[in-house]
Structures are given as C-alpha cells and as structure tokens.
Amino acid sequence: MEYDAIIIGAGACGMMCAAQAGLLGKRTLVLERNSKPGAKILISGGGRCNYTNLYTGIENFVSENAHFLNSAFAQWTVDDTISFFEMYGQIKGKEKTLGQLFPESNKAKDVVAMFTRLMYETGQDLWLNSLVTDVSRLEDGYELTVERNNKQERLRAPKVVFASGGLPVAKLGASDFALKQAHKFGLAVVATAPALVPLSITGKNADWYASLSGNSVFARVWNERISFEENILFTHWGMSGPAILQISSYWRAGETMSVDLLPQFDLEVLIKKEREDGGKRTVGQLLNDYFTRKMVDALGEFLPIDIKIASLSKADAKLLCDTIHRFQVKPAGDKGYDKAEVMRGGVSTAELNPRTLESLKYPGLYFGGEAVDITGWLGGYNFQWAWAGGYMIAQDI
Ligand SMILES: Cc1cc2nc3c(=O)[nH]c(=O)nc-3n(C[C@H](O)[C@H](O)[C@H](O)COP(=O)(O)OP(=O)(O)OC[C@H]3O[C@@H](n4cnc5c(N)ncnc54)[C@H](O)[C@@H]3O)c2cc1C
Incomplete structure (x- = not known):
C-alpha cells in the first residue's frame, strides 16, 4: 500500500484528482486502460475543449438531486477552474458563446499536457494500458485486479477512486465499469441513457x-x-x-x-x-x-x-x-452511446457524501465525474463538474 489512493481512469476527473492530490503532497497511482491519457478531453469541443462555462449553476444539470452539487460548486468554482488553467497550464480562456470557455490556443491537447506535467512534477504515477477488472474490499482498504502487459496483477490501496467515466463512445475507452462495481457493492444506480445525443x-x-x-x-x-x-x-x-x-x-x-x-x-x-x-x-x-x-x-x-x-x-x-x-x-x-456526449444517470448521489464524494457505506471508496448521476448541459458544464469532483476527492483521500 505505497499509495494514498489508486485512481481508476486518467480522464478529466481522475487527472484533476491526481494533480490536486499531488499539490497536497499525497501520492496516487492512476490506472488507465487506454494507451494515452485524456482521450475524451482531446476530442472535446471539436478538439478545442470547452473546459468550463462562466454561468455554471446547478440548474444546468440533470440529476435526481441536482442540489447535491451545491457543495461541489462552493468548494470548486468556475473562477477556480480559470485560475488553475492559467497558473498550471498557462492556458487563458476565451469565451465563444453563451459563457463557453475554450483555451485561447484552441488546442485540447494543451489541457491534457497540463495535467500530465502536473502529475509528473508532483510525483504521481500513471500506468497506461492498465485495465482494472475488479475492486474488492479488504479489512484495511481495497484490492484491485488489473490486466497489464498480458498479465493479471493485484494492487492494494487504502482508498480507491472511480473516475472511469460513463458509457458514451466505447472506442475512447468508455465502460460501464463504475456502474457494475457500484451494483456489486450494493450501491443504488440511477438508470442510465445517452444524453446530449442526436x-x-x-x-x-x-x-x-x-x-x-x-x-x-x-x-x-x-x-x-x-x-x-x-x-x-x-x-x-x-x-x-x-x-x-x-x-x-x-x-x-x-x-x-x-x-x-x-x-x-x-x-x-x-x-x-x-x-x-x-x-x-x-x-x-x-x-x-x-x-x-x-x-x-x-x-x-x-x-x-x-x-x-x-x-x-x-x-x-x-x-x-x-x-x-x-x-x-x-x-x-x-443515436445511442457512441454518438452521445454524456450519459444520463449513474451512481446515485444518495450514496455519496456531498462534501467528499466518498461512499456513505464504504469508507475509502469514491465516485466522481460522469460515473455519478450528475449530467451537465452542453457548453462546458460536464468538465466543470469533473474538475470539481476531482478536487473534492483529492482533499479527502
Ligand atoms: C465527443 C465529445 C465531446 C465532448 N465535449 C465536451 C466539452 O467540450 N465540454 C464538456 O464539458 N464536456 C464535453 N464532453 C463530455 C466530457 O468529455 C465528459 O463529461 C468528461 O470527460 C467526463 O470525465 P470523467 O473523468 O468522468 O470520464 P472520462 O473523461 O471519460 O475518463 C474516464 C477514463 O477512465 C478510463 N477507464 C474506463 N474504464 C476503465 C477501467 N476499467 N480501467 C482503467 N481505465 C478505465 C477511460 O479509458 C477514460 O480515459 C464531451 C464528450 C464527448 C464524447
């Protein structure tokens, strides 16, 4: 158990979580099934990444309980996203329309580069081509089964973060892993469906x-x-x-x-x-x-x-x-999950502490990002939620 936590998924929520944990002097391992991190960030906003929305409010989200977001958006605001991107990525935002903020460079890859650099500089480990196939509970933490280099490995950590996203766009690594594991742990999952979809x-x-x-x-x-x-x-x-x-x-x-x-x-x-x-x-x-x-x-x-x-x-x-x-x-x-930008539904907010995103039933188990029953409108809201979730979890692990 050499890590404070293992994070499943090097997407928006997982990388923000690792970077923020690193800034707090913690050590995490991020496991990503793809051969590169941030696949969805790279194609987001037509390759330009609409990374937040200036007018984000809980009314811009679909959920059985959108008020759950009050705590998240009090802890991590749109201004925090803007300053973070400026400070650690030298990424200045420009508004396209309706509050939608994009990097001035128009390059989503600048966003991924900011996270990978920050994770590296703060000593976080990132293992690519590492598919987590199971998570089980131990007396003092959790054990993960990971397929890597054609081998199966078992890793242990006191805390595990499900930042493995939702179902849209299978070819980018999307999976129902968090949902299946939530079911396995007996956590309530709100029925899912494609959203922001033609x-x-x-x-x-x-x-x-x-x-x-x-x-x-x-x-x-x-x-x-x-x-x-x-x-x-x-x-x-x-x-x-x-x-x-x-x-x-x-x-x-x-x-x-x-x-x-x-x-x-x-x-x-x-x-x-x-x-x-x-x-x-x-x-x-x-x-x-x-x-x-x-x-x-x-x-x-x-x-x-x-x-x-x-x-x-x-x-x-x-x-x-x-x-x-x-x-x-x-x-x-x-048009289904492969044409959808996000998934509606997911792990019920009723299962999570609104301040930390930790499971109320299983201490040390966290869910963030698209895996949770919080779905933003089109326009940068989904990333704002993913960054906020990553930040909140990092404070607690
Ligand atoms: C075409 C498109 C454009 C979009 N544009 C925007 C936009 O401009 N602005 C916006 O706000 N939102 C946008 N979105 C939505 C946004 O990308 C998602 O809401 C956001 O990426 C969710 O973050 P996440 O960290 O929860 O999941 P993801 O970013 O999807 O990251 C999850 C990661 O977990 C990995 N993973 C999954 N299962 C496993 C496993 N078992 N083991 C190891 N790794 C695993 C996946 O490979 C993936 O890298 C867009 C989505 C799409 C599809």
Whole structure:
C-alpha cells in the first residue's frame, strides 16, 4: 500500500484528482486502460475543449438531486477552474458563446499536457494500458485486479477512486465499469441513457427530414420539462444541433416535442403587416425572408406556400402559424452511446457524501465525474463538474 489512493481512469476527473492530490503532497497511482491519457478531453469541443462555462449553476444539470452539487460548486468554482488553467497550464480562456470557455490556443491537447506535467512534477504515477477488472474490499482498504502487459496483477490501496467515466463512445475507452462495481457493492444506480445525443426520425416523415439534411435553423425547442433556444440541424437520419442535443437529455422515448422555427418573430404579426401592404407576396416569398429556399420548399409539402397572402384564409393562416411556431417532432429514438456526449444517470448521489464524494457505506471508496448521476448541459458544464469532483476527492483521500 505505497499509495494514498489508486485512481481508476486518467480522464478529466481522475487527472484533476491526481494533480490536486499531488499539490497536497499525497501520492496516487492512476490506472488507465487506454494507451494515452485524456482521450475524451482531446476530442472535446471539436478538439478545442470547452473546459468550463462562466454561468455554471446547478440548474444546468440533470440529476435526481441536482442540489447535491451545491457543495461541489462552493468548494470548486468556475473562477477556480480559470485560475488553475492559467497558473498550471498557462492556458487563458476565451469565451465563444453563451459563457463557453475554450483555451485561447484552441488546442485540447494543451489541457491534457497540463495535467500530465502536473502529475509528473508532483510525483504521481500513471500506468497506461492498465485495465482494472475488479475492486474488492479488504479489512484495511481495497484490492484491485488489473490486466497489464498480458498479465493479471493485484494492487492494494487504502482508498480507491472511480473516475472511469460513463458509457458514451466505447472506442475512447468508455465502460460501464463504475456502474457494475457500484451494483456489486450494493450501491443504488440511477438508470442510465445517452444524453446530449442526436435524435433519429423514422417512418413516413423520415424522407422529409432527410430532404433538409445540412439545413440549420435557429429555433426554440421545448417539452413539458424544459426549453432551449439554439440552432437545430436537420440530418439524413433526423435531427441534431445544439438545441436538439440539449433537449435530448430531457426527452423520454415515445414523447413528442415542440419546435418554434421562428422564435424571434410572430408570424401572425408578419402576415398582418403583409396584408396591410396589399398582401401581394406569396406565403413562400414571406417565408423566404427567414428560411433557406430548401426549407421553404420542404415546408411547402404541408403549407400553402404559393397562395398570395391577401387570399390566405383564416384557417390557412392558423395552419401556417401553428406549423412554424409549434412544429411537432416525435423522434423514433436517440443515436445511442457512441454518438452521445454524456450519459444520463449513474451512481446515485444518495450514496455519496456531498462534501467528499466518498461512499456513505464504504469508507475509502469514491465516485466522481460522469460515473455519478450528475449530467451537465452542453457548453462546458460536464468538465466543470469533473474538475470539481476531482478536487473534492483529492482533499479527502
Ligand atoms: C465527443 C465529445 C465531446 C465532448 N465535449 C465536451 C466539452 O467540450 N465540454 C464538456 O464539458 N464536456 C464535453 N464532453 C463530455 C466530457 O468529455 C465528459 O463529461 C468528461 O470527460 C467526463 O470525465 P470523467 O473523468 O468522468 O470520464 P472520462 O473523461 O471519460 O475518463 C474516464 C477514463 O477512465 C478510463 N477507464 C474506463 N474504464 C476503465 C477501467 N476499467 N480501467 C482503467 N481505465 C478505465 C477511460 O479509458 C477514460 O480515459 C464531451 C464528450 C464527448 C464524447
């Protein structure tokens, strides 16, 4: 037991935990199944890493108990992330949109380099190509079974940190390891599902969506739980884009959601104005002011786009406004874990001490990052949670 703790996973939470433990003079061993650390950080934000969000609050998270985060965000704030990145990585942030902070260099690899350097400089060990296959309890700590160099090894430590992430993107090393082990230890796990994920459309409407593939529209998308105003993107299999990814975390199979395709205008008012001006233009010409030609043509499949506005009946005007402002979408499903940015659900917060992320039932066992039932919106929130968790655990191990 030469380490204060063994950390499973060299991702966002695990590397932050090791680096912070190192700064406190502690010694950790990080075990990573991949041949390099931080695989998800490297591809995050399109390779630019949206590493935090200036407006992070508990309302930006999906969880059975988002209030659990109050303690985390009191201990590790967005300002702490910004200062940490500046101090240890010389990484200055620049805001792209909606509070989303990226490194000025636009290079996610600078973030991984900061962590590996800090872990090295503070004497933390990182073993790559090391797959943890089991964790079991001892009287004075835990034993890990590790597959490494085609051999099975057993390692012991007084404390173990599950920072092995969630299910999205298997080819980046994602696994259900933390969830399976939580089940084994008898800890409650909230049902998981892909989140921040594109949604597919099948059936009779599929061709209509496919015909619009590549078209993007600024829209408001909502259901009975939440509403988001950002772009939606039509694809040959359904819908994507930030507003769809956001609402996917709140969508349940079989549900219909509503889309306002023109949230910044009131079509009723626009039609009234056209009528006052003589109503000589067609509905299609009016819509062309706001949508691409392709979109107008596609809408023409169920809207009277060739009719002059002056001759538009009350019923048709209502159909037009309802369709544009309350477009109904019933996705067939989501595109699954390999297209998802995160996982919804995970180890229940009810099992963890909100101050330390230590298991309430098993002292010395910690869960952080995506493995826990805390899922952030799109926009840097998931990393903010992963850094906070890593920091909190490091204080306690
Ligand atoms: C395409 C994409 C883009 C994203 N972009 C952003 C973004 O810009 N901003 C943002 O905030 N979030 C983003 N996310 C989400 C973010 O990457 C995750 O929320 C975050 O990485 C979770 O951190 P973690 O440490 O819990 O897990 P991870 O970073 O996934 O790390 C877990 C590590 O554990 C390792 N591991 C798993 N099982 C074992 C095992 N049994 N033994 C040993 N090692 C194991 C894995 O290989 C992995 O390296 C993105 C996700 C994806 C998929």
